[in-house]
Amino acid sequence: MSPRQIAAMLIQTGIKDITSELDFKRCSYRSFAHGGFGSVYHGALRDGQLVAIKCIEMIGQWGAWSPSDKHWKHAAHEIYAWSKCDHPGVMKAIGFVFYKDAILLVSPWAQNGSLARYLGNGLRTPYGCYQCIEVASSLEYLHGIGIVHGDVKAENVIISDSGSTQLVDFGSATFIHSFTLRFTRTSSSLPFSAQFTAPEILDGTNDKYTVETDIYALGMTILQIATGEPPYAGKSDLAVLSHVFRNILPHRPDFDDIISDQPEKDKLWNLLIRCWEQDPKLRPTATELIEIKEMSTAQPECS
Structure with missing residues (x-):
């Protein structure tokens, strides 16, 4: 063609x-x-x-x-x-x-740049919890219409003119269901960022992105919003792979920037741990991750 x-x-x-x-x-x-x-x-x-x-x-x-x-x-x-x-x-x-x-x-054109750039410049907000919710809501929508994003990470989330977050870059997207058109890919390799890629992709168990791999990446993205740094910050890709294959999770942050209540901090960490389960079937859905909203005491000015 x-x-x-x-x-x-x-x-x-x-x-x-x-x-x-x-x-x-x-x-x-x-x-x-x-x-x-x-x-x-x-x-x-x-x-x-x-x-x-x-x-x-x-x-x-x-x-x-x-x-x-x-x-x-x-x-x-x-x-x-x-x-x-x-x-x-x-x-x-x-x-x-x-x-x-x-x-x-x-x-x-996104003049405010990506969420990764925003966080990398030390720009933090007391409403970081709502950034987590926005990204989770976007992913819930995609999964609901049968699309797997395939490359969820802070670099692929932009800050709009209104200050809200938006997912971009559908270069790794796959369809859960059939749409009107389908273009067969000829490339056998998948692009990935080691810190955000699920173990079943890294070890070759699965050769395509799924709803569950999106959830793994979403968990890592939420962690980056909470800490301001990428998961496994300072480690090489090889070191990250070693940690993932040995099921060594990133260090738990204090979550002070997004949640004040200690029991809710524990609840969030446990939710993230579920996102990183080695067994994809045990990971939560994007809808479940939106419950982070109930953990935050900060209210955005635009609400």
Whole structure:
């Protein structure tokens, strides 16, 4: 299937082709972020709206691209998965651009950056518990419509202009159920961040992401919100793998920044431990994780 045929199929499902709306003169030639299956560039539409442009497995400058069949299919898969989402906790994709036989995903520019950047800069909030709830609610929504995110981590959660959190990056997403379109991937490898990847993926027991692997990653993301640092901070990927395979959990934090009551702190830690169960079937659901709301005494100003 050619990229033009794939683009035509995307249009038929209601996904917008905004190639004519992109101001190519205002698009960067160097990526500002890279991870998973692609690089992200800064750009703008002709109406002045700033956007992020996701390019699947394209490294270097725009002119050096050499897209292949797997690039087209993976780009189409990500765009299609993202297009199925309509939730305040999931950033809305604008559409796609067809450029030099490559299909590029376009989404709004997140000027506040990612949650990982926010936490890394030492920016904390007394309402961190609500950030946990927002991410859990977004994941509950995705699982409810049959989508596994596949790469839940603070780097893939952005801070919106209103200060709320939104999930982004559906490059590793999979469908629980069949949708109208299905693009078969040709890549056999899965991108992963060791600190957020479930043991059954790391040891090869499972070769695809599941609802349960999302929950494992969500638990680690909640831990990062609570501590301001990634799980197993300061350890190499090899050391992290060793800890995961030996079922050595991250150190328990004090949770003072998000919960004041000691019994509720214990309850949260026990909930996180369940997220990291070696047996995926023993992990809680995203819906269960939303009960963190009952543990917090802080109320957000926007509530």
